Amino acid sequence: MLKxxxxxxxxxLVNSHYDWKLIRTKIGVVDxxxxxxxxxxxxxxxxxxxRILESFEKSATENALxxxxxxxxxxxxxKKGIRRAIVTNNSRKSVKYLLRKWNLVFDTIVTxxxxxWKPSGKPLELALERLGLRKEEIVFVGDSNPDRIAAEAAGIRFISINDAAGIEAIYSLIEDDNYLMTL
Structure with a gap:
């Protein structure tokens, strides 16, 4: 059962725009x-x-939707009693800003x-530990390949979404325990 x-x-959850090419140039990261x-x-x-990364992150979070x-x-x-966590490679400061902005509540946050950080499975394992739940009681919802890799590394079921239709699909996934058992 999903808990x-x-x-x-x-x-x-949010749509924020980062100019990754410019960030890489400013920091000096190549490949x-x-x-x-x-x-x-x-x-x-x-x-x-x-500091450079946080400056770009601040701008992206302020303009996020x-x-x-x-x-x-x-x-x-x-209403279903399902606990929530965030696992993100963002800073805690930017996450807290967004949660306050939209009045969203989570049981735990890993930044x-x-x-x-992802793609390691360790952030997911930490969230799982903080929630006090077992791997079979959790699903990780993300949109990227590093999210998928992290879920695989942690041995946690993964659902890939990247838009509002994906958010809507979560309802039926929660109601269909048989589907979740096969992920």
Missing amino acids: GIIFDLDGT IPILSYINGLNRTLKKRAL LNKGVPALFSYLS RDDGI
């Missing part, structure tokens, strides 16, 4: 994931790179500030 849903943030690159820097360069159907879905999940 909790872990959500990705960008592209899943590896930005957070992996930043994590390998010395303290001074790491601090500078994080909540995906259609999210408030109604969250009301439905509350890059926890020192782990």
Whole structure:
């Protein structure tokens, strides 16, 4: 039985626009994931790179749009007693800003500030631990390949969505326990 849903943030619940090419240029990243690159820097360069990333992140979150159907879905999940978590590679500061902006409540939030990020499965495992649930009681909803890889690494069922129609599909997935058991 489904007892909790872990959500990705960008592209899943909210639509925020990042100029990844410009961010990579400003930070000096060529062909590896930005957070992996930043994590390998010395303290001074790491601090500078994080400031650049956070500046772009601030702009993207201020202009982000909540995906259609999210408030109604969250009301439905509350009525069903289904717990919610966010696992995102964003900063905690930007996540809290968005949650306040749209009055969204989660049982736990895991961000890059926890020192782990997708595509590792560790952020999902941390969310699972904080929720006090088992892998078979959870599904991870995301929109990207790193989300899928993280779910596989953690051994958690994954549902890929990327628009309002995907949000709407979650209702039938919750009601169809047989489907969830086969994911």
